[in-house]
Amino acid sequence: MNYVIDGDTNFMGIVNADRYTSFVDSDWDLDLDMLRQHVAEEMKKGNVIVWQLTSEGVEVD
Known part of the structure; x- marks a missing residue:
């Protein structure tokens, strides 16, 4: 079985759904600094x- 993930910057992750604290809700806007900090803490x-x-590294617009 082959998997292909196309794109410029791709990530994969494994999450413990019982312990991971989510912060995304319907009013959330993409804030890369906040996202990086949150993922690092988790x-x-x-x-x-x-x-x-x-x-290639992470692209920041």
């Missing part, structure tokens, strides 16, 4: 692991 707690699939 990673420190052992609730999520995220990795980048591309070698």
Whole structure:
């Protein structure tokens, strides 16, 4: 079985759905700094692991 993930910047993650604290709701806007900080905190707690699939680096507009 082959999986293909196309795109410029791709990430995958595994989440402990019982322990991960979500912060996204209907009024949420994309704030990359807030997203990075939140994911980093959840990673420190052992609730999520995220990795980048591309070698180009993260694009910031």
